[in-house]
Amino acid sequence: MWFNINPASSIPIYMQLINEVKAAIARGVLAPGERMPTVRDLACSLGINPLTISKAYQKLEQEGVLVTMRSRGTFVAQKPAITDKTAELAKVREMLDRVLIEAYHAGITPDEIKTLLEESIRDLILKGGNKQSE
Amino acid sequence: MWFNINPASSIPIYMQLINEVKAAIARGVLAPGERMPTVRDLACSLGINPLTISKAYQKLEQEGVLVTMRSRGTFVAQKPAITDKTAELAKVREMLDRVLIEAYHAGITPDEIKTLLEESIRDLILKGGNKQSE
Amino acid sequence: MWFNINPASSIPIYMQLINEVKAAIARGVLAPGERMPTVRDLACSLGINPLTISKAYQKLEQEGVLVTMRSRGTFVAQKPAITDKTAELAKVREMLDRVLIEAYHAGITPDEIKTLLEESIRDLILKGGNKQSE
């Protein structure tokens, strides 16, 4: 399967997998309601310990990104369950602050960041947007 | 001293300190050329082991954020050393992708992110700019 | 294990270990992809604190000489990652300048140095080359 995992990365494998799944959904590569591969299958095709896959799936379920149906398998949730908008906005704001700080130390200007954000939006969400509007 | 450290966090203490120092510099709270508190002093005032402080300082020096002068102490570097702009831009782009993906799953729109970014720029960098020019 | 460490030397132990590992790889004693001994194992067999081994391994990873895979262990990197050739050439040139200066004060002629270099190349790299192609 098409998940990009780097076992030599400092980011834990289960975390990488979580990010990859979220990215695939945001990009529309994985559509709401779509069935996820079995833990065993994915473990096999990625060459990763099944327990690690399992951990990622569990976390994704906790976040409401995936849904497990008893003995039917795991599926992509229908829509992003918004719990606490204010909290979520604060979290994103914090992430942006971190980006700005890193950018500052790399000599990247706010304007350059804005341009990068525009690019990122175009590349990432629009692609997903088409799929979602089907 | 005024660094925000949470020993209970899952983020390693030395990493938190690295982030705090970078943030302080980006905000202009710490000016280029300014002397950092002694490893021992900071260890004492933060209630942290000196080795942990030392580790953070060393990593920051590797990144070119701090400079330590033999037995004189550690100082804020004069300017963000720009190494490989293309690589840095790619890194920031990747961070923004991550923000967008997280935001997507939290039901936050691209427009809302743009607004948050504007706010972040205003609060963070501008504050530093004013402080520095005072 | 076969690393030559002298705890009485003025060169820090972790630095000595770094040098020894690099030498072993250049000589072909350690092949790309090969698994390094465990931090604990090496610490035990060298009679050194595990933290010191860990520090050396981490520095070597930063340099791209070793790669550590999550809870699988540490491995010799596949190939010397070339980053900035010009910078590397300058660094080597500087090292050679230092050798020449030392040699000058020891009454050693440039021709003698050239001969020594030929010998060193024969003994060091060729040995590695043969070993690797066996």
Add this chain to the structure above:
Amino acid sequence: MWFNINPASSIPIYMQLINEVKAAIARGVLAPGERMPTVRDLACSLGINPLTISKAYQKLEQEGVLVTMRSRGTFVAQKPAITDKTAELAKVREMLDRVLIEAYHAGITPDEIKTLLEESIRDLILKGGNKQSE
């Protein structure tokens, strides 16, 4: 005076000074018999602690590079005192090994090193050679 000292370097200042003096002599910038600046003067012009200068001078005297004449000052020694040629050759050989190992990990070939050595000899010693043959 014209010595290149970087207080932010990881190399101790007294060591940098030792290297600079040796380099100046090898390049012929400092001629045998020439008078070295006073410890106090040099300390002043380099902005360095006099004790540090003193330490460097002492080490250089131990190596036979400088000679102190009672209350007359410190002078560049007449010629490199060769003590144990075999030992010196071994020392240089070891330095060359280190260069080769570093070069290997930077993806630099033996041939490239040979070229760099030729360049270094031309730039460094020849310049000094002229002065010495005067």
Add this chain to the structure above:
DNA sequence: GTGGTCTAGACCACA
């Protein structure tokens, strides 16, 4: 007084 290194011993996340 400054940072750098090392030890012994402990706990933790990850796979």
Add this chain to the structure above:
DNA sequence: GTGGTCTAGACCACA
């Protein structure tokens, strides 16, 4: 079992 982090306490080179 793997490496990563942290502590408390010690010693050292450098300036």
